[in-house]
């Protein structure tokens with residue numbers, strides 16, 4: 001019996017001329033949580049795609065090196081083969097079928113069936129689906145993760161956090177599972193959900209299943225990983241037990257230079273108040289899992305308004321409602337004029353731009369180039385990057401190229417060039433393309449939802465600094481929704497906390513942690529004052 005459940009020996013991979021993995025060796029013991037970290041584009045997903053036999057590997061010339069499972073060299077030519085070998089993968093982007101229920105997704109291709117009179121007569125192909133048993137088993141898998149999700153709900157419409165748990169439940173429901181790969185599982189989760197997941201991962205590892213854990217959240221890696229392997233530009237930087245790293249060490253080894261990883265609060269959080277840009281009254285948004293029940297807010301011209309709160313409380317719904325992506329009602333005024341809800345086109349034409357938390361669903365054309373993706377909305381909405389030749393219009397390729405090169409540089413989009421397909425970028429770099437597209441619209445109000453999700457620690461700072469610069473230099477008004485309070489605090493002028501579909505209160509970013517915590521758990525500003533008064537009297 002081998003000491004390692006998995007060995008990947010001397011793995012190298014080229015995409016065309018570009019060598020994205022250089023002689024990587026990875027060794028994983030049973031029951032170990034092995035973190036794989038590196039900047040966006042370092043090669044983590046490619047290494048895991050090789051392990052999982054993803055078609056993109058074979059169709060681009062295969063790879064060099066050996067994969068050894070339980071001491072035996074194996075050939076993983078497809079994801080099906082990987083699953084047969086007991087390798088499971090929770091993908092960075094969801095692989096769920098939206099029109100199917102939670103149970104149907106968990107049990108897909110592994111359905112339980114039972115006999116009926118016809119199947120008894122004519123053979124097992126005519127057996128009936130055993131929905132009851134499938135539901136019980138799916139529920140059990142979800143319970144193991146500490147999640148209470150209705151197994152009969154359709155996937156479409158579930159909050160992204162819940163979708164993530166369904167993906168994981170599907171994997172742990174498999175009987176021969178030996179190794180489970182988590183590719184940024186907490187990127188779409190709130191802090192509370194992430195805590196639940198980390199605990200569940202520890203439980204899964206304790207049962208003897210090895211875990212490869214890819215994450216950009218270094219604190220959680222420090223918390224649960226036994227071993228850490230760091231990749232940089234396709235090369236292995238080091239691999240060691242986690243107790244030998246501090247969070248700062250990890251960050252510096254990832255980027256190859258010393259790095260200040262603390263979020264500094266915005267030095268001067270004063271903005272020039274040029275009046276109200278948008279008033280929102282009695283906003284209701286019908287976003288499943290993120291219902292907005294009654295929101296009243298004033299957005300000041302030139303401010304960065306942070307919106308925080310726990311998952312499922314409605315913070316995500318506000319931007320999706322204003323952008324017309326979910327049915328909403330209420331009275332909204334923009335620049336003093338009534339603003340029409342429920343029309344994405346109207347919102348875009350009226351100079352709102354949105355970077356969605358769901359970059360694949362609402363975001364990118366994956367089979368189109370980076371430069372097209374960046375220019376697309378401005379072409380469609382504002383007729384930009386088009387040469388008007390009276391009878392017809394031509395794409396202004398030079399303008400499109402120049403614009404994309406600017407954002408590739410400003411946002412440090414790691415790519416082979418502006419013509420690379422967006423679908424072939426790493427997840428974090430896709431997020432940067434979404435941001436570039438929104439900025440190309442030169443909006444009056446930019447709504448960004450979880451803008452640094454899936455982005456590495458160096459790039460995170462870059463994106464936040466960019467938002468801050470746009471605000472300070474050009475007076476751009478920004479609404480940033482985020483699950484990370486530290487991130488909200490670092491650039492927002494005010495932070496609205498949403499709980500139970502309502503804004504519970506608006507705090508200054510330097511307010512104490514406990515004040516944010518109390519608002520998040522449904523207390524009002526009056527409750528806060530009362531609690532503070534009682535503390536004083538003690």
Ligand SMILES: Nc1ncnc2c1ncn2[C@@H]1O[C@H](COP(=O)(O)OP(=O)(O)OP(=O)(O)O)[C@@H](O)[C@H]1O
Nearest residue numbers: 015020040041042043044045046424426427428429
């Ligand atoms: N299908 C593809 N064709 C060409 N190049 C690709 C393809 N997929 C990935 N790449 C390139 O391979 C490199 C490694 O990408 P990979 O997705 O493995 O990075 P990553 O470390 O997982 O990044 P992230 O943290 O952003 O997910 C990147 O330069 C990327 O542009």
